[in-house]
Amino acid sequence: xxxxxxxxxxxxxxxxxxxxxxxxxxxxxxxxxxxxxxxxxxxxxxxxxxxxxxxxxxxxxxxxxxxxxxxxxxxxxxxxxxxxxxxxxxxxxxxxxxxxxxxxxxxxxxxxxxxxxxx
Numbered sequence: 151x152x153x154x155x156x157x158x159x160x161x162x163x164x165x166x167x168x169x170x171x172x173x174x175x176x177x178x179x180x181x182x183x184x185x186x187x188x189x190x191x192x193x194x195x196x197x198x199x200x201x202x203x204x205x206x207x208x209x210x211x212x213x214x215x216x217x218x219x220x221x222x223x224x225x226x227x228x229x230x231x232x233x234x235x236x237x238x239x240x241x242x243x244x245x246x247x248x249x250x251x252x253x254x255x256x257x258x259x260x261x262x263x264x265x266x267x268x269x
Contacts, residue, residue, distance in 0.1 A: 232264075233260075234264075235257040235258075235260045235261045235264070236257075238253075238256065238257055238260055239253055239254075239257050242256065242257075
């Protein structure tokens with residue numbers, strides 16, 4: 151008789167688990183989605199870190215290359231001993247924060263000033 155009671159209790163427990171099978175499946179599905187999302191986020195962070203390191207190394211290499219590059223001889227063709235508008239434009243174009251319109255305007259102003267100084 152005891153065995154029959156234990157068997158019925160086991161059957162009731164199994165039926166209760168079966169009744170909640172949808173919830174169990176949903177929780178497993180969500181856990182899997184979260185695991186995959188986490189893996190993608192970690193991979194993205196790893197790629198961003200590697201990219202940032204590569205950019206930092208590139209900047210260091212460019213700085214070293216710039217330091218090792220011999221400077222060109224300075225040839226001033228203006229009569230005042232200053233720079234010409236063309237030389238100014240060449241130097242200003244290396245500055246990324248200066249807009250091309252600003253460089254052109256300053257070059258024109260420099261040309262006008264040099265023209266005024268000529269006797």
